Amino acid sequence: MKLTKSSNNFELAPEDTTQGVVVDVVDMGMLPGYNPEEMVHKVQIVFQLEEETSTGVPFQVQSFPLNASINSKATLYKEYIKPILGRDLEAADFDSEGEIDLDELLIGKNANVTIEHKTKGENTYANITGVGTLTSKQKKADLL
Numbered sequence: 799m800k801l802t803k804s805s806n807n808f809e810l811a812p813e814d815t816t817q818g819v820v821v822d823v824v825d826m827g828m829l830p831g832y833n834p835e836e837m838v839h840k841v842q843i844v845f846q847l848e849e850e851t852s853t854g855v856p857f858q859v860q861s862f863p864l865n866a867s868i869n870s871k872a873t874l875y876k877e878y879i880k881p882i883l884g885r886d887l888e889a890a891d892f893d894s895e896g897e898i899d900l901d902e903l904l905i906g907k908n909a910n911v912t913i914e915h916k917t918k919g920e921n922t923y924a925n926i927t928g929v930g931t932l933t934s935k936q937k938k939a940d941l942l
Contacts, residue, residue, distance in 0.1 A: 809851045809852060810922060810924040812924075813913055813924075815930075816849050816910070817847070817910055817939045818848065818859070818939075819846050819906060819907065819908050820844070820905050820909070821845065823844070823900045823901050823905065824844060825841055826840040826863055839866040840864060841864055841866045841874065842862070842864065843861045843874075843904065844859070844861075845858065845860070847859065848939045859911065859913060860926075861926050868898060877928075878929055879904070882909045882929060883907065884931035908932055908938045908939060909931065910929070910931070910936075911930075912927050912929070912930070913926060914927045
């Protein structure tokens with residue numbers, strides 16, 4: 799496979815709180831955790847935003863790698879799953895083996911996504927700094 803060196807000339811999602819829809823839950827597999835000797839299962843949540851690039855393509859942003867845990871104290875649960883669903887997990891969300899399918903649960907769900915720009919070295923990144931439930935007055939954006 800041949801790859802071309804890319805420039806870092808890409809358009810950042812604007813700093814704002816905007817509506818987005820979950821378009822993917824990426825299974826990143828086992829990656830080093832806080833303790834580099836410990837491997838932890840990680841996932842990323844990908845949102846397509848209501849905002850568009852200068853060429854008319856919706857922006858996409860993704861979370862940092864998150865521990866694949868639905869413990870009530872886990873970042874994935876308290877900062878992503880619960881705000882996206884607007885509720886706690888329920889028995890009906892689990893299959894007969896007590897497992898949950900994150901793709902089935904989250905893909906296609908709308909949420910308010912807050913984006914902030916962070917500069918590291920010479921690069922600037924559009925980071926998700928918050929995810930919130932849609933208000934009762936918000937119409938779900940027809941995204942995807």
